[in-house]
Amino acid sequence: MLQTNDNLSRELNELFLMLSKSLDITKTQYDNLTRSYSAVGKYLEEDPELSSYHPVITPQGSLRLGTIIQPINEEDDLDVDLVYRLIEKGPTWTQFELKTRVGNRLKSHSLYKEMLDKEGRRCWTLLYRQNSDNNKERYHMDILPCVAESTYLERFHILNASGFDAQVIDDISIRITDNKCDNYKTSICIREWMKSNPDGYAMWFASRCNIMSQNSRALLENVVPVRKYVENKTILQRIVQILKRHRDVMFNGDKDKPISIIITTLAAKAYKGEDNLFIGLNNVIDGMESEIHKNQDGTYIIENPVNSEENFADKWPTHPKRRKNFYKWLAAVKKDMHEILDGANRIQIQIIMGRVFGKNIIEKASSLLVERRKSKLATGAALLTSAGEVAANTVGKVINTANTFYGE
Secondary structure, three states, X not given: OOOOOHHXXXXXXXXXXXXXXXXXXXXXXXXXXXXXXXXXXXXXXOOOOXXXXXXXXXXXXXXXXXXXXXXXOOOOOEEEEEEEEEEOOOOOOOHHHHHHHHHHHHHXXXXXXXXXXXXXOOOEEEEHHHHOOOOOOOEEEEEEEEEEOOOHHHHHHHHHHHOOOOOXXXXXXXXXXXXXXXXOOOOOOHHHOEEEOHHHHHHHHHXXXXXXXXXXXXXXXXXXXXXXXXXXXXXXXXXXXXXXXXXXXXXXXXXXXXXXXXXXXXXXXXXXXXXXXXXXXXXXXXXXXXXXXXXXXXXXXXXXXXXXXXXXXXXXXXXXXXXXXXXXXXXXXXXXHHHHHOOOOHHHHHHHHHHHHOHHXXXXXXXXXXXXXXXXXXXXXXXXXXXXXXXXXXXXXXXXXXXXXXXX
């Protein structure tokens, strides 16, 4: 458990809050990508061959969870994960036939046909940056075809109203297409297809974000299928963003870097409801390894909290570099956080953070801190002018808690 004095804890908390805000995608980016995925969704949902199965497209992954971050390089894409869900399917359709129908629908649109990448294992991918005239479309979209049972919608609305319930969360699982499955071209029974539960995972993550609060409904609004740009995020969402940024800088371009779902899951399991970002971040880092388990045969297990059939570390035996890189990253992030804590002054801390998270992003965070401090001071002066002694007490509290790392 991290121990700091109160002043240092407040200052580092504010510093890391500005860092995480600097990692957010902008509202313009958000509006562009949601406009694009809504257009794709509308086109797919209007497919006459599939319309009777109530198709709908929704986000999953980091966009759904509110943990999406800016790529470290200007030329890199944002990765947008989408679920294209049907309620039931044609009685003789296999995974292959469903995925082919979705692919054919995309190919029937002149623009999407040009954007379409080669078929992936589970998804169809639209490459916006490479094939769009709009330089703001710096992202690609992975579209996952899937099927839910007829009771899905009723059960989803019940759970969405009541909040996460581990006992019944499996009721909203879906079945996905995966061309590496032995039954990809043969099985017509969806219960024999691979199971996934993006809605359940989002609800579980919301419950972990909100572990110390009684108001679970308010937090759930952050992870329901995307409707609006959310600027204010929870401590856990910010922790995950910072951890992913550290990973991205450390493994720039390495395809065997620790995957986001492992980082997100371990961080959420290790989070204990801290309301200070820096303390929470360090406590999560210290607790992540204890959330990894090993079978008697030495197999590493990072269980999907809403799907016991899924092990997020299932590729580690066949890709040992991924396991090695995860533990290498975990050791590095622990070391880096302690170096930041031990920094002698704000200049040294800025240098360390620039190395760890990227110089440009730390300069941006520094600018946000200066603006925040000036705003606090200006607000305090206005209150003092208009509200006399009561305002004076308020100003004192604001000034005493202001960040001292990058102020004038």
